[in-house]
Amino acid sequence: MPVKGGQAALPFINRSTSMAKPKSKPKLFLLNILLLNIIFYSSSSESSDSEILLKFRDSLSDASELDNWSTTDAPCNGSLANWRGVICVNDHIWGLRLERMGLNGELDFDVLEGMSDLKSLSVMYNNFEGPMPNVNKLTSLRSLFLANNHFTGEIPEDAFRGMWKLSKVFMGQNQFSGPIPSSLASIGKLVGVGLEDNKFTGNIPHFGGDSLVNFNVSNNHLEGEIPPTLSKLDLTSFSGNKDLCGPPLSPCETETETTETATPITPITNPPPPNNNNQPPETRVGTPSLASIIVVIIVAIVALAAIIAAGFILASRRGQRPPISLENPPPSNMHLKTCFTNPQNGQDSPTNKKLEAPKLSFVRDDRERFELPDLLKASAEILGSGCFGSSYKTALPTGPSMVVKRFKQMNNVGKEEFHEHMRRLGRLRHPNVLPLVAYYYRKEEKLLVSDFVHYGSLSIVLHGRQTEIQRKLNWPTRLNIIKGIGKGLAYLYKELPSIITAHGHLKSSNVLITDKFDPILADYGLVPIMNQENAHEFMAAYKSPEYMQLGRITRKTDVWCFGILIIELLTTKYPSIYLPNGKGSNEEDDLPSWVKSIPEKQWFDQVIDKEIEGAKKSENEIIKLLKIGLSCSEKDVEKRLDLKQVIERIDEIKENDEQDKEEDEDEEDEDDFKSTYAHSEYGDRRSSRGQSDDFVMIS
Numbered sequence: 001m002p003v004k005g006g007q008a009a010l011p012f013i014n015r016s017t018s019m020a021k022p023k024s025k026p027k028l029f030l031l032n033i034l035l036l037n038i039i040f041y042s043s044s045s046e047s048s049d050s051e052i053l054l055k056f057r058d059s060l061s062d063a064s065e066l067d068n069w070s071t072t073d074a075p076c077n078g079s080l081a082n083w084r085g086v087i088c089v090n091d092h093i094w095g096l097r098l099e100r101m102g103l104n105g106e107l108d109f110d111v112l113e114g115m116s117d118l119k120s121l122s123v124m125y126n127n128f129e130g131p132m133p134n135v136n137k138l139t140s141l142r143s144l145f146l147a148n149n150h151f152t153g154e155i156p157e158d159a160f161r162g163m164w165k166l167s168k169v170f171m172g173q174n175q176f177s178g179p180i181p182s183s184l185a186s187i188g189k190l191v192g193v194g195l196e197d198n199k200f201t202g203n204i205p206h207f208g209g210d211s212l213v214n215f216n217v218s219n220n221h222l223e224g225e226i227p228p229t230l231s232k233l234d235l236t237s238f239s240g241n242k243d244l245c246g247p248p249l250s251p252c253e254t255e256t257e258t259t260e261t262a263t264p265i266t267p268i269t270n271p272p273p274p275n276n277n278n279q280p281p282e283t284r285v286g287t288p289s290l291a292s293i294i295v296v297i298i299v300a301i302v303a304l305a306a307i308i309a310a311g312f313i314l315a316s317r318r319g320q321r322p323p324i325s326l327e328n329p330p331p332s333n334m335h336l337k338t339c340f341t342n343p344q345n346g347q348d349s350p351t352n353k354k355l356e357a358p359k360l361s362f363v364r365d366d367r368e369r370f371e372l373p374d375l376l377k378a379s380a381e382i383l384g385s386g387c388f389g390s391s392y393k394t395a396l397p398t399g400p401s402m403v404v405k406r407f408k409q410m411n412n413v414g415k416e417e418f419h420e421h422m423r424r425l426g427r428l429r430h431p432n433v434l435p436l437v438a439y440y441y442r443k444e445e446k447l448l449v450s451d452f453v454h455y456g457s458l459s460i461v462l463h464g465r466q467t468e469i470q471r472k473l474n475w476p477t478r479l480n481i482i483k484g485i486g487k488g489l490a491y492l493y494k495e496l497p498s499i500i501t502a503h504g505h506l507k508s509s510n511v512l513i514t515d516k517f518d519p520i521l522a523d524y525g526l527v528p529i530m531n532q533e534n535a536h537e538f539m540a541a542y543k544s545p546e547y548m549q550l551g552r553i554t555r556k557t558d559v560w561c562f563g564i565l566i567i568e569l570l571t572t573k574y575p576s577i578y579l580p581n582g583k584g585s586n587e588e589d590d591l592p593s594w595v596k597s598i599p600e601k602q603w604f605d606q607v608i609d610k611e612i613e614g615a616k617k618s619e620n621e622i623i624k625l626l627k628i629g630l631s632c633s634e635k636d637v638e639k640r641l642d643l644k645q646v647i648e649r650i651d652e653i654k655e656n657d658e659q660d661k662e663e664d665e666d667e668e669d670e671d672d673f674k675s676t677y678a679h680s681e682y683g684d685r686r687s688s689r690g691q692s693d694d695f696v697m698i699s
Contacts, residue, residue, distance in 0.1 A: 049093055050075055052114050053083070061105035066098075079597045080606070087120065095120030095143075106130035113137040124148050124170075132176065136161055136183075143168040147194060154178030160187060170194035172216065180205055180217070195220070204230065204244075213537075217241070225252050236382060236390050360438040360449065361419070363426020367437050368399045375404060375449075383456065384509070393452055401452040402437065405523075408445045409534040415441060418529055422448075425525050428495055432488030434512060434522040450522070454515040457522075459508035462572055474613035475622065476655045477517050478569055482625065484519040485511060485565070486647045489558060492524055493643060501527055501553050504541045506561035507575070508568055527553075543577050545635040556640050563632025567591045570626050572609040592633040595626070618656045625653050 053075060057066045069075075069083045076088035087095035093115060104127035112118065118138060122145035129150040135141070136158070142165050151174040160166065160183040167189050177199040184193070185205035192214035193207070203224035204217060215230060216237050223243035230237075231247040238244050245252035358372050375394050383391040389407045396402060410418070422439045429435070440447035455461055458481065461469055485506075492502035504527035512520040527535065536542040541557045564575050568591065575591050598606050603626060604619050615622060628649050634640040641649075 049115055049117075052112060053086070053093070056108070056111045059105075059108045059111055060103050062102060065101035065103070080599070080602070092117045094118070095122075097122050098126070099123070099145075100125045102126065104128060107133040109133045109135055109137050116140055119143065121145070132156065132159055135159060136163055139163055139165070141166055144170070146171045146174065148173040150174065151176055155181050157181050158183050160184045163187060164189065166190065167211075168192045172196040172198065174198050176200060178202070180222075193217075234390060239382065358440065360440050360447075361422065362438045363423055364435060364437050370396055370399060372440060372447075375402070380404075403450050403452050405448045405450070406445060407448070409531045409538065410446050410529050411443055412531045413529040415443075418446070421525075421529050424496075428492075430488060430491040431518065432484045432520055433491060433524065434520045453512035453520055455513040455517075457509045458511040458513055458519065458569070459574075461513050462508060462569065463574055470611065471613070472517065473611070475615055475618045478612065479621075479625070479653060479655060480517065481511075481513070481519045482566055482569065483650055483653075485521065485562065486643075486650050488519065488521040489562065489643060490647055492521070493555075493558075496525055499525060499528060500555055501541045501557050503558045503561070504553075505539045506558055506565065507540045508565055510540075511565070546637050554637055556637050556642060559632050559640060559643055559646060560634075562643075562646065563629045563634075564591060566625060566629030566632065567595060570609060570612075570622065570629065571595070571607055572611070592630055595630060614656070618654075621654050621656065625650070628653075 050071065054069060054071070057063050057069050060066075066084060073082040075081065075083045075086050075093055076091050078091055079088050081088045085096055085098045085101070086093055087097055094117065096118070097120070099122055103123065107123065107128050107130070112121075115138070118140055120143040121138065121141060122143070124145045125148045127150060128146075129152065131153040132151060132155045133146075135144060139162050141163060144166065145168075147170045151171070154177055157179075159181050160169075164187060166187050168191055169184065170192065172194045173196070175198060176195070179202035180195065180200050182205045184190075185207045188208065188211075190207065190212050193212065194214070194216045196216040196218045198220050200217065200220040200222055202222065204222055204227055206227045207215070207229055212229075215233050218236060218238060219240035221243075222238075222241040225246040226238060226244060226249065233248065235248040238249055360370070360372050360375075362369060374396060378394040378396050380392045380394045383393050383403065389405050389409075391403055391405045394402050394404055413421075418441055422436065425436045434450050434453070436448060436450055438449040440449075455469060461473065464470075489503060489506070496502045503521065503524040505523045506521070510521065510523040512522055514520065527539070527541065530539065536547065540561050541547070541553045544553060544557045544560045546557060546560075547553050564577075567573075568575055571591070573591060573594075577590065595603070595607055600623075603623060604615075607626070608615060608622055612622070628641075628646065631641050632646055
């Protein structure tokens with residue numbers, strides 16, 4: 001029987017083929033045509049993506065950083081990208097990461113409309129300007145990063161219409177104005193929204209999704225009441241908007257508040273004067289008597305007195321209202337006044353003035369003493385904020401700058417237990433560990449006071465806009481930072497043996513950098529006093545594979561965090577697993593898996609940060625350190641290195657390959673652990689040396 005739709009072609013085909021099996025050939029021919037169509041469609045689709053990206057590059061100004069985008073190479077080779085800034089997954093273009101490339105002009109997203117597989121798009125830290133790009137053409141996007149550019153103007157109300165898959169939108173540090181579009185607030189899957197440091201006006205729209213955990217609209221011109229769905233977020237998410245009110249900021253004033261205690265004034269009808277002279281009433285119409293005038297004056301005085309009394313009462317109430325936020329008044333751009341709710345709720349009554357002011361508890365004798373009121377009166381600058389805590393730099397009038405960190409997720413710990421733990425941390429002394437200076441205890445919240453460190457966190461140095469500082473991050477400097485972190489960790493495990501994870505929150509934002517580029521560990525030793533029901537949401541240790549899979553942390557959990565940090569320092573890629581709801585479930589989030597997806601021979605060109613000065617002379621040493629980072633971040637705890645092994649291997653890393661070769665020649669006859677690993681592929685090999693009691697890692 002002839003195949004439907006093919007009657008005209010089949011007789012011609014049968015004439016030129018064998019007659020032995022006349023029916024099988026047409027079927028085979030149609031199958032070949034079908035396969036050719038599939039191949040043609042796939043290749044044309046891939047070519048289409050290439051053409052789209054080339055058109056997009058041509059629409060940019062000064063796109064010299066994208067010179068390797070060409071028709072001679074496909075954008076993707078499996079999960080390996082041939083084009084800079086392209087993220088590939090299984091031969092598909094999954095995302096574009098065009099950050100810090102000096103790109104400028106206006107963005108035209110209409111060109112990218114045909115890329116149906118595009119899930120993530122970042123153009124942060126460039127010089128783009130003009131209005132908001134037409135992002136709703138990219139309906140498959142899950143993550144959009146436009147922060148740190150020069151975009152201006154109002155965002156259209158329907159700018160995000162139809163983008164139901166979107167979960168992360170970060171557009172801070174621009175010049176956007178007008179209201180926040182309601183089409184953004186209507187997206188139900190939003191996890192993170194960053195609109196800080198713009199010029200947005202009006203009310204904050206209602207964000208209805210229950211998955212939103214990272215939200216920042218600070219330093220805008222917003223007003224009105226904060227929606228109830230956002231009231232549980234940290235107050236620093238809303239700072240710098242002087243006309244915002246409602247939890248977590250101060251309560252909103254209602255219009256009835258100013259008149260609620262005033263005596264109501266009713267229309268007054270003059271009573272007829274007494275008719276003592278027996279005159280007809282009509283002869284006195286329009287001629288008020290002295291009595292009526294007196295009555296009117298008395299009523300007016302009473303009403304005026306009532307209004308004055310009501311104003312006085314309201315003013316007194318406002319003076320007695322306890323401060324709810326850390327800021328008073330609301331901060332301008334980066335500066336703010338801080339206050340801390342004291343046990344007397346800030347009331348100014350004569351009785352409370354006699355009570356003793358709350359005092360700081362000092363744990364060091366080598367620091368100038370100051371009191372809590374000194375901190376409250378000092379000018380302050382916000383350094384960072386999040387669900388875990390908020391940090392402020394305070395400039396004391398007669399002393400150095402200090403850092404105050406406020407914690408709320410510690411209200412389950414008892415007073416004596418907290419005091420004892422703080423005294424324990426206060427006894428720590430190491431050049432790579434930030435010393436605790438003082439602390440303040442309240443059931444609801446705690447303050448920890450420490451020294452201010454010049455360059456801030458390693459995260460800011462790596463991912464911020466401080467180009468001059470970033471240029472100083474050459475290979476010897478980065479190696480010194482890693483070695484210093486290892487020494488600090490070893491000290492913590494020696495001095496805090498009873499804590500299963502002595503640090504517990506190790507990541508780049510908790511490593512401070514001095515003016516000599518020495519690392520200092522911060523936020524350590526807090527696992528025992530954290531609310532356990534909150535710890536898994538905030539702390540780095542609880543992002544580890546063993547906690548995600550088995551619900552527990554071990555003494556090797558800090559090693560995993562250390563490995564992620566090593567990879568971050570060498571690649572300058574931020575581990576998205578530390579973002580809210582980051583689970584490390586795909587190659588974008590999981591740095592170790594991303595590195596392993598690229599052939600080892602291409603690591604230096606495709607993985608290592610190209611801005612590392614002197615990297616070419618130290619290529620072998622850099623790759624050795626990267627392998628150590630991968631060994632530290634091994635998902636199987638049993639295969640993961642312990643801390644002592646990690647430090648031993650890191651100590652063997654040299655500043656350049658020539659130095660390594662010279663030392664190898666001097667030691668080639670020695671049967672030593674060091675020479676063994678100087679030439680080995682680290683993989684999962686372990687040290688043959690015994691472990692001292694100070695470094696026993698129990699899984």
